[in-house]
Amino acid sequence: SQKIEQNSEALNIQEGKTATLTCNYTNYSPAYLQWYRQDPGRGPVFLLLIRENEKEKRKERLKVTFDTTLKQSLFHITASQPADSATYLCALRSYNQGGKLIFGQGTELSVKP
Amino acid sequence: GAVVSQHPSWVICKSGTSVKIECRSLDFQATTMFWYRQFPKQSLMLMATSNEGSKATYEQGVEKDKFLINHASLTLSTLTVTSAHPEDSSFYICSARKADTGNEQFFGPGTRLTVL
Numbered sequence: 001s002q003k004i005e006q007n008s009e010a011l012n013i014q015e016g017k018t019a020t021l022t023c024n025y026t027n028y029s030p031a032y033l034q035w036y037r038q039d040p041g042r043g044p045v046f047l048l049l050i051r052e053n054e055k056e057k058r059k060e061r062l063k064v065t066f067d068t069t070l071k072q073s074l075f076h077i078t079a080s081q082p083a084d085s086a087t088y089l090c091a092l093r094s095y096n097q098g099g100k101l102i103f104g105q106g107t108e109l110s111v112k113p
Numbered sequence: 114g115a116v117v118s119q120h121p122s123w124v125i126c127k128s129g130t131s132v133k134i135e136c137r138s139l140d141f142q143a144t145t146m147f148w149y150r151q152f153p154k155q156s157l158m159l160m161a162t163s164n165e166g167s168k169a170t171y172e173q174g175v176e177k178d179k180f181l182i183n184h185a186s187l188t189l190s191t192l193t194v195t196s197a198h199p200e201d202s203s204f205y206i207c208s209a210r211k212a213d214t215g216n217e218q219f220f221g222p223g224t225r226l227t228v229l
Contacts, residue, residue, distance in 0.1 A: 044157070
């Protein structure tokens with residue numbers, strides 16, 4: 001069966017540390033993968049997109065890696081701040097899903113001061 | 114750029130009434146718009162995909178006669194929940210894909226629907 005799985009448990013880290021979130025997928029052929037941030041009661045906010053032929057993408061304190069062999073994407077937030085606390089969603093667009101964006105269940109990140 | 118708005122942000126209605134939710138892409142043209150619903154502590158579930166000027170494509174298990182979607186222009190899509198019932202209470206989020214890149218997908222702020 002097809003699955004997208006993110007860290008199921010909430011991630012608690014100390015301010016200033018690097019947060020690393022994981023997204024694993026099964027039985028998809030992703031054209032690209034996107035990461036979003038979602039705050040309670042709000043819609044997702046687009047952060048980064050990484051294509052199947054890209055290994056790594058960076059944007060300010062954010063870094064995303066994409067390993068199509070391991071079928072995994074890692075999302076890093078360096079020098080984390082309490083304001084980074086939110087739920088982070090990974091979503092992939094697969095060649096065999098008609099262009100739909102399929103979401104993981106999200107990982108809740110809490111950064112303590 | 115790439116702002117998507119939704120209206121209303123929340124709505125409370127009586128069982129049996131219909132509710133319309135608007136989704137607009139404010140600063141870009143969207144050939145494709147999507148409607149999702151999200152229950153508490155769960156991920157986004159795609160309900161339907163709509164392309165401007167054509168009928169929406171609904172996901173399996175989503176009743177097209179209950180959730181009417183109209184994509185009248187490249188910047189506006191509407192979702193009407195007809196004869197709403199308490200089980201339709203949820204967070205509805207629209208999304209728009211930019212016409213020029215075809216890849217990045219931007220989301221609206223969501224609409225909280227509560228059916229009494």
